[in-house]
Amino acid sequence: MSLKALNKQIETCRQQMEIQRQGTCHLLAQHKADATVQLQKVPLPVAIGLAFVGGIVVQRLFDTSILGTPAHAFLWKAYLGWQAYS
16 A cells, blocks of 8 residues: 555545544534533522432432341342452
């Protein structure tokens, strides 16, 4: 392969990557704008309160079950251990 052909191929790839980068940047900007509009609809104290309550519920679920047996916690820890060693 000659150097001219190689340079042409490199330039073509560079142009294609630049087009993909511009498209990705446009999509990210669009998603950021959409998220900003949606976030303005939910008051901040409500969002913080929901996150706090959700964290407590998830912690209770993984620490103990409703009946007081640590079944969920055991299953979760067993799953994490299995993932770590497999």
